[in-house]
Amino acid sequence: MKLEGISFWYEGQKKATLQNINLEIQKGEFVLLCGGSGCGKTALTRVLNGLCPEFYPGKLAGKYTFGGENMTSLPIREKSLRIGSVFQDPETQFFTTKGHDEIVLGAEQRALPPGLILEKLAELNRLLQLEGLYEKSLFTMSAGEKQKIAVASVCMLSPEVLVLDEPSANLDPASILKLGEILTELKGLGVTIILSEHRFHYVKESFDRAIYMVDGELHTAFTRAEILALGEETLLRMGLRSFEAPMLQLNYDSPTEDGIFCEGKNLCFVYKGSSIFNGLNLKIPNAKVTAILGENGRGKTTLLRIIAGLHKPASGEIFFGGKALSKGGRIRQSFLLEQNGNNQLFSNQVEKEFLIDVPGQNSEKIYGVLAKLDLLQKKHAHPLSLSGGQKQRLLVGISALSGKQLLLLDEPTSGLDAMNMHRISTLLRHNAAKGQTIVVVTHDIEFINKTADFIIQL
Structure with missing residues (x-):
């Protein structure tokens, strides 16, 4: 060739x-x-x-x-x-x-x-x-x-x-x-x-x-x-990741009872007669970054959608702040960033995407987040013209300014180079420090080591 x-x-x-x-x-x-x-x-x-x-x-x-x-x-x-x-x-x-x-x-x-x-x-x-x-x-x-x-x-x-x-x-x-x-x-x-x-x-x-x-x-x-x-x-x-296989460095610590934002008790989800998971219990600590790990097909994405209020479990309950919430209640408190970013882009300009969930947002804050994610030069571009990694960064930025208490991210670093993975990590750590609770489903061990406070293994 x-x-x-x-x-x-x-x-x-x-x-x-x-x-x-x-x-x-x-x-x-x-x-x-x-x-x-x-x-x-x-x-x-x-x-x-x-x-x-x-x-x-x-x-x-x-x-x-x-x-x-x-x-x-x-x-x-x-x-x-x-x-x-x-x-x-x-x-x-x-x-x-x-x-x-x-x-x-x-x-x-x-x-x-x-x-x-x-x-x-x-x-x-x-x-x-x-x-x-x-x-x-x-x-x-x-x-x-x-x-x-x-x-x-x-x-x-x-x-x-x-x-x-x-x-x-x-x-x-x-x-x-x-x-x-x-x-x-x-x-x-x-x-x-x-x-x-x-x-x-x-x-x-x-x-x-x-x-x-x-x-x-x-x-x-x-x-x-x-x-x-x-x-x-x-x-x-150069923006490149290591050639060495990453090793998980974080321990599987459990959050203290007085620091729980979200809890799932005896969760069961069944699809077409098959159980995706059964009797699942989990605790999400407040104002921390929690990573959910597991092999492909273990139900990680399904679990995020249950927490966000998009799926209803066959049995079990989800508690926010110690109170059982309906699907609608969970939706109002959560922002879910799914794997296929194209499905969550609706505007004809990058900067306008921030205004869909929260109209009237401060332009200075929007530009600040775009700058942190190396996307400021793309503020007038059509979102669908961005590369896969750029779309991913844009959506993480939108979620960070959404004002939602709970941020749920499904594979947010797919398509990201080393430098932009670090940018996403820094932004999420900053938001957690300001009080936002963040849950990340990911296979990216480098990202987990840099970003997460706790781990849940499915």
Whole structure:
């Protein structure tokens, strides 16, 4: 694969998202795309797989060849035969309603022999532990479970090149390591891998080169040895996370009885006859940051929605300040930031998003939060034009100024580089110090170590 002078402008934008990209990738090479949120990594993956400009309208300039063939002149259906893609938001690539059907759909459409499909399915199940998801509805899966299905469905097709955009974003630690195993195995089979990521530890031993991007340009190409030799402080200045696997440093302390903001007693939640959790008891301390941990599919997102008043438990009660509250009462006291940020953006300007929940907010406070999150320059931009990480930061900022007593965050650091993860952590610690109670569902151990006061394990 060879890119020569590639630039791309999204439709309606004056500034190029990608600028004069020159990059050559050898067959079987494992290339890591890294850089701060919004640096152009996702746009580059979309050029490689043909989504820019066929699906995302805009202007593409420069030359892109694959094995000597001009890729810019090929329709996307031809590109997809050679290049498989795993997107940042797995929902955008689903076509069926059940796990098994989604995994095998592409292979069936290309008329692979049934025996080969079963063989590939067995191998993927061994690596990603998929069997429990075969009959599960895609609509009820956790984000991590959806990502597993997306990775498996693409790997079923044995593409020459695999392009992945932050596939680890919502996976639990064990699943991230399994993803690293399957990428290493695919590399061993000769598959060319291009991985856009903020978390690197799970591919530390397998990638060949790291391409560091800044503001839409290729800033530096590192060999694996060169980038691994950089110190932690240097990586942080570059906006990059550590290449070392993070270890949980926080103890599982219990809050004191006089400092409880929210308590759940004997909570049970059942969906379509299956118990998600049963007899669950938990205590959320007042004016602290509590992290909820657990494997994908354990009901962490469901628990947040129960606390927020969006779901009703089959049995058990939720107490706020020692009083049992109805769903409506919990909704009035809570702000829930869900995993898919697109579903919670409604305005046509970034700064106007702050006014939807709390009309008439002080502009100085809004600009102050945007500055803390490195988004002030985006105050007049359309929220949906932001990168995934920028949307995430915007929504955390909105929640911080919502005035709600309880802030519930579901994977707030997915898609965030090291610098912006630290910005979010600082903002949440500041709000907790001012009296806001914060609950975070996350698999981000680095973030937990920096931010949380207490841990709940599901």
